[in-house]
Amino acid sequence: MSTAISDSFVVQGKLALPYQYFAGRTGSRFIISLRDEKKIRGLKCDKCGKIFVPPRASCETCIVDISENWVDVKNTGVVTGFTIIRYKEPHQLMEPPYILGLIKLDGADTPLAHIVKGVALSKMETGLKVKAVFAKKTTGSIMDIDHFQVLDDKPKFEMGYSYDELEIGMSASFTKTISETDVYLFAGISGDFNPMHMNEEFAKMTPFGTRIAHGALPQSLIAPVLGMKLPGLGTVIPEITVRFKRPTYFGDTITAMGEVVEKLEKKRWVRMELRWTNQKDELVAEGSCLAIPPMPFNK
Amino acid sequence: MKKNRNVGIIGVGQSVYSSHREEVNQPEMIHEAVVEALKHAGMTIDDVDCIVHGNMELFEMIHQPDLWHTIGIGSYGKETLRITTGGTTGATLCCAADYLVSSGLHDVVLAIGFEKLQEGHTTGGITNMADPLWARQLQTGALTGMTAAQVIEEFGEERAKKAAMKYRIIMDKHAMKNPKAHRRLGLEFDQADDLMVNSPALVGELRMIHMCSQSDGACAVIFASEEKAKQFRKQPAWIKDHITVHREESFCAFGDAPVVYSHRYAAEKLFERNGIKNPRKEIDMFEMYDPSSWWGLDWLRQFLLFEGDEHLKMVENDEITIDGAFPVNPSGGVTASNPIGATAMVRVAEAALQIMGEAGEHQVKKTVNQALASGFGGTLWTVLFLLTRKVPR
Numbered sequence: 001m002s003t004a005i006s007d008s009f010v011v012q013g014k015l016a017l018p019y020q021y022f023a024g025r026t027g028s029r030f031i032i033s034l035r036d037e038k039k040i041r042g043l044k045c046d047k048c049g050k051i052f053v054p055p056r057a058s059c060e061t062c063i064v065d066i067s068e069n070w071v072d073v074k075n076t077g078v079v080t081g082f083t084i085i086r087y088k089e090p091h092q093l094m095e096p097p098y099i100l101g102l103i104k105l106d107g108a109d110t111p112l113a114h115i116v117k118g119v120a121l122s123k124m125e126t127g128l129k130v131k132a133v134f135a136k137k138t139t140g141s142i143m144d145i146d147h148f149q150v151l152d153d154k155p156k157f158e159m160g161y162s163y164d165e166l167e168i169g170m171s172a173s174f175t176k177t178i179s180e181t182d183v184y185l186f187a188g189i190s191g192d193f194n195p196m197h198m199n200e201e202f203a204k205m206t207p208f209g210t211r212i213a214h215g216a217l218p219q220s221l222i223a224p225v226l227g228m229k230l231p232g233l234g235t236v237i238p239e240i241t242v243r244f245k246r247p248t249y250f251g252d253t254i255t256a257m258g259e260v261v262e263k264l265e266k267k268r269w270v271r272m273e274l275r276w277t278n279q280k281d282e283l284v285a286e287g288s289c290l291a292i293p294p295m296p297f298n299k
Numbered sequence: 300m301k302k303n304r305n306v307g308i309i310g311v312g313q314s315v316y317s318s319h320r321e322e323v324n325q326p327e328m329i330h331e332a333v334v335e336a337l338k339h340a341g342m343t344i345d346d347v348d349c350i351v352h353g354n355m356e357l358f359e360m361i362h363q364p365d366l367w368h369t370i371g372i373g374s375y376g377k378e379t380l381r382i383t384t385g386g387t388t389g390a391t392l393c394c395a396a397d398y399l400v401s402s403g404l405h406d407v408v409l410a411i412g413f414e415k416l417q418e419g420h421t422t423g424g425i426t427n428m429a430d431p432l433w434a435r436q437l438q439t440g441a442l443t444g445m446t447a448a449q450v451i452e453e454f455g456e457e458r459a460k461k462a463a464m465k466y467r468i469i470m471d472k473h474a475m476k477n478p479k480a481h482r483r484l485g486l487e488f489d490q491a492d493d494l495m496v497n498s499p500a501l502v503g504e505l506r507m508i509h510m511c512s513q514s515d516g517a518c519a520v521i522f523a524s525e526e527k528a529k530q531f532r533k534q535p536a537w538i539k540d541h542i543t544v545h546r547e548e549s550f551c552a553f554g555d556a557p558v559v560y561s562h563r564y565a566a567e568k569l570f571e572r573n574g575i576k577n578p579r580k581e582i583d584m585f586e587m588y589d590p591s592s593w594w595g596l597d598w599l600r601q602f603l604l605f606e607g608d609e610h611l612k613m614v615e616n617d618e619i620t621i622d623g624a625f626p627v628n629p630s631g632g633v634t635a636s637n638p639i640g641a642t643a644m645v646r647v648a649e650a651a652l653q654i655m656g657e658a659g660e661h662q663v664k665k666t667v668n669q670a671l672a673s674g675f676g677g678t679l680w681t682v683l684f685l686l687t688r689k690v691p692r
């Protein structure tokens with residue numbers, strides 16, 4: 001008993017209010033399927049078609065008994081609402097901060113409240129897809145679902161432009177300086193140890209007067225353009241033609257560029273013009289290719 | 300009481316009363332009563348305009364149960380009002396439904412009272428009532444042996460104990476005729492002497508057998524305006540009048556003032572304003588909120604405004620039995636079934652069924668033209684209802 005005002009009592013009290021709760025047959029069956037089968041079930045109103053998860057013995061709008069009309073719903077669902085618990089009090093199951101979400105399971109019409117994990121608090125948003133993670137140890141309660149884990153819905157790879165997204169005039173490029181090391185490594189890859197690429201003394205006798213890079217080395221720089229930029233990941237190149245215009249000397253900086261010039265509607269392919277230029281903007285090579293833009297495939 | 304228009308009870312529904320209803324949760328249990336009441340009234344939930352809902356505060360440790368119970372009780376999209384006045388809740392809900400209809404605000408009102416006593420802790424809940432500075436640490440709950448001691452002192456131990464036990468056995472015999480009742484013990488009158496000694500003592504001569512049960516259950520009653528009531532039911536039970544009387548919390552706030560029974564006060568006022576000179580003759584049956592047989596016995600005296608030992612004689616002479624001249628609690632009363640938030644409503648509901656002639660196996664034989672129903676709650680609150688067979692003039 002203490003108070004800021006010295007002549008008035010404040011009674012500090014505490015009342016224990018023990019209780020038990022009868023889950024009922026309907027609620028119990030839901031928990032039993034969680035406990036014994038790791039399955040989430042709902043009750044369906046045949047009159048209005050609504051599927052209740054958590055289950056309700058009667059439909060609140062139709063006032064009909066639906067307690068025997070069990071249906072399976074998926075373990076996955078969408079977050080329809082959430083809050084972030086940042087305060088701490090003794091009744092909580094876990095240390096704050098944590099996310100409490102409303103999850104509408106796939107196949108259900110009403111949301112279930114549960115803990116959401118697997119996403120940064122700042123990135124939490126409604127619409128995230130989640131999946132139930134069942135508890136290792138059963139408690140015969142709603143906590144037989146330990147939590148709902150956020151599924152990484154965004155693809156791990158940014159896929160390239162589809163045929164429909166590609167437009168004539170779109171272009172992309174890649175630039176790299178060709179060093180002696182690149183040339184030597186390329187010789188190893190191709191087996192082309194021709195002294196015109198390897199031996200300066202020999203090269204002095206050639207029309208170029210010095211060592212030059214393999215023609216295929218700057219040509220290969222178009223690969224990151226087509227395969228990773230335009231159209232991008234998922235592209236297949238069935239044909240490529242090149243005409244070499246100038247040699248590439250050691251230390252040259254080559255830009256490989258591709259541009260969409262034609263859409264082949266029938267095949268849903270595109271034709272692209274290709275250009276290779278050096279640091280002086282001189283044309284090193286030119287050509288064209290056919291590209292099969294990425295099609296949806298199993299991520 | 301001045302009323303804008305008449306109100307009739309046209310539908311009654313009750314769940315089964317039991318010590319444990321593990322197979323249903325709260326809204327599911329209430330759903331049983333609601334569905335039965337709608338069926339009884341011959342209507343659907345669409346015909347209901349408003350729902351009044353109530354139970355004891357804190358007893359199940361559920362905050363705003365009316366909101367949760369929307370699932371299953373029919374209040375979705377309707378006006379809903381939650382009322383809680385302790386033990387009288389059920390009767391107060393009936394008062395509220397009557398006000399809502401008689402005022403003209405609504406034509407059809409569904410009143411719902413419920414309790415799942417096995418889920419909560421009644422003493423914990425009741426203790427909250429007491430003044431935190433003067434009484435809370437001292438308060439014990441709902442049991443008292445005071446009335447037993449008073450009756451024994453006034454009428455002698457043997458006669459008092461016998462009358463209380465006979466009252467209890469009559470109630471059990473009534474409960475045996477009511478399939479919804481919770482405690483149906485099958486007691487016989489020749490067990491009285493044995494029970495008086497062997498039933499576990501709770502407080503003084505208040506024994507386990509005398510005391511009401513702790514029940515789970517729900518009751519739903521449909522109230523309608525005169526016009527609507529006549530559409531749905533040939534014989535509604537009409538609400539003639541009702542009165543609510545409260546006392547102060549601790550019986551001592553007003554110093555040494557004489558203890559006034561709210562029961563007697565309520566009855567005097569109600570009878571006076573309805574021109575009832577001889578309640579024992581003019582009223583055909585009584586559904587009384589009798590939390591124990593001692594109280595049932597003693598309150599008979601208060602409600603019927605007796606001074607001497609007439610109330611004892613009524614028990615001794617079988618006058619309060621279902622076939623007697625003044626049947627009391629043909630349903631078995633509160634010692635048989637006590638889902639508290641519903642209990643006081645069940646009194647009104649059962650009296651209504653008697654007037655309609657639809658109480659089933661526990662229907663009294665004579666025509667019930669006028670019935671009395673009482674509610675009781677903390678620190679002796681009384682709600683007293685007067686129902687009639689004829690439309691009140």
